[in-house]
Amino acid sequence: MKYSPDEIRKAAIAIQPYIAELLDAPNAQRLERQLEGLLSQSSLKQGSHTQLSHLLAEHESTQDWIRLYLEEQYPAEDILKALRVYYPLPGIENSVESPRYICPVEKCNQDWYRKNREDEIPVCPVHGLKLIIDS
Ligand SMILES: [Zn+2]
Incomplete structure (x- = not known):
């Protein structure tokens, strides 16, 4: 470099x-x-x-x-x-299958991947709203 x-x-x-x-x-x-x-x-x-x-x-x-x-x-x-x-990043297992959740507020960059069905869907730390699935 x-x-x-x-x-x-x-x-x-x-x-x-x-x-x-x-x-x-x-x-x-x-x-x-x-x-x-x-x-x-x-x-x-x-x-x-x-x-x-x-x-x-x-x-x-x-x-x-x-x-x-x-x-x-x-x-x-x-x-x-x-x-x-x-390319798929190796650090997130099954990143292709893990559904992505995003903040419902437009232009908010918070996202989260649900890796287990048991995982509770978190709220956006900025807006306090429950994340929604990214379609
Ligand atoms: Zn947000």
Whole structure:
């Protein structure tokens, strides 16, 4: 990857909440731990952005995430949705079968996937309305 140390650091922080959906569980846990280790150093040591960029380039899904974030300036919360158009993300099991629920308020970005029939449908944390199935 050809990004500046600042960009890499910014992207590494931004991607953290999404790693569990971008990778399968063992890889996600490994990457989360490694990123935390590298980012917890108060100031990045010389060269650690190279390590960060190697880590983030190891998988196609994280690489694409970084590209959309840094090059196409997607808001972080919209990137998973954009990536799902290209390929199923491994972090959500049966993402194809899991019905998607959305907030009934237009333009609200809250969504949720019902993975088990037993799961209770949540309310939108912003609007307090029960999510509805996305048709
Ligand atoms: Zn809402």
